[in-house]
Amino acid sequence: PFMGTTAKDTYETASRAALVGGTTTLIEMVCPGKDDDPWEAYQLWKGKAEGRSACDYGFHMGVTRWDDDTSGGAEASLRRVVGDGVTSLKVFLAYKGAFGVDDAELYRVCTLAKELGLVVTAHCENAELVASRQRKLVGEGKVGPEWHERSRPAAVEAEGVHHFCTFLEMTGAKGYIVHTSNRLAVEAARPFVERGVDVDLETVIPYLTLDETYAQRAGFEGAKYVMSPPIRGAEHRAFLWEALADGRVSTVATDHAPFDFVGQKDMGRPPEGDFTMIPNGIPSVQHRVTLLYTHGVNTEKLSLQRFVEVASTHAAKRFGMYPAKGTIAPGSDADLVVWDPEYRGTITQADNLMNTDYDGFEGFEMVGRPELVTVRGEVMVRGGEFVGELGHGRAVPRRIG
Secondary structure, eight states, X not given: OBTTBOOSOOHHHHHHHHHHTXXXXXXXXXXXXXXXXXXHHHHHHHHHHTTTOSSEEEEEEEOOXXXXXTTTSHHHHHHHHHHTTOOEEEEEEOSTTTTOXXXXXXXXXXXXXXXXXXXXXEEEOOHHHHHHHHHHHHHTTOOSGGGHHHHSOHHHHHHHHHHHHHHHHHHTOEEEEOSOOSHHHHHHHHHHHHTXXXXXXXXXXXXXXXXXXXXXXTTTGGGGGOOSSOOOOHHHHHHHHHHXXXXXXXXXXXXXXXXXXXXXXXXXXXXXXXXXXXXXXXXXXTTHHHHHIIIIITTTSSOHHHHHIIIIIHHHHHTTOTTTSSSOOTTSOOOEEEEEEEEEEEOOGGGOOSSSSOOTTTTOEEEEEEEEEEXXXXXXXXXXXXXXXXXXXXXXXXXOO
């Protein structure tokens, strides 16, 4: 559930799309409402995957509130979730009044993570600045999707990164900054890394392949490309490729958030709506690996080895799945992606396995694709087609530390 609606994909659809795209394990975010019990929310999310997913899976446990009840409150439920094998928590420094946490809650989360050896993953923006800028723009009649980026510019994200890293430094917790979109945000983290703060930066495939002009498309088409943090100017895209190659950015994910254009994204269509009402997200789990190869390895921005590291190995290590995942070795899970570098194709909605009425990468060229994909030795994709069984996927055992 998000922004007045619900994401379209189920594990039946998303896991097939992931596998055809060369992803053998998903890590999804459990995101309870502020009034929900974390353990009950976790059980709900697990139930949506068990017996349904074709690929393997794990979870980041979202923390949207904290209370002082140590026997039956949020902390007790979180400890129970960790006991079930979750090694990462998720916080929002955005979405004020919904999922966002305040500084007292953030401090508690980081303190618990340090105690238990967990990784805190964070959406980094400044919620107060975003809310104020949204009110100002809408009040001025600037309501189309083209104004979304200007309501939360790069400096707002950079401030959130600095804020989060300060809490990591004060508590000694390990951190992971999700969907980093721009140069200022990356540079905000560097002094902390240089002082020894244990924090990784992730970017996502939309930031590496799109730019702000997509969200500025006429006729409300730009709503298809509204996500937070927003897609930035082309200069930030070029910088992210450099940072990915040299290690300042560690991983490439998706922030996969699938919503239909008709009936969901158009909730924010003026004059009744505005950009603050557009459900945030771009469906992309099917295209992450293929676009990373096409725009990274094929253009010599990334080596083949770095491609594997940022797409797979580093995340497996960071989130306690290595060496079962993220490597090919005796005793590992035999999750294999056999790549065909000679393949040439075009992304179309007709081939979209994600459960949405549009594909944000329509018309994009594909150079190379996964030809054969296995999960724990079982063939799930052959010739670019899903041939596996739903329900084959299982929760991945994860280690703390």
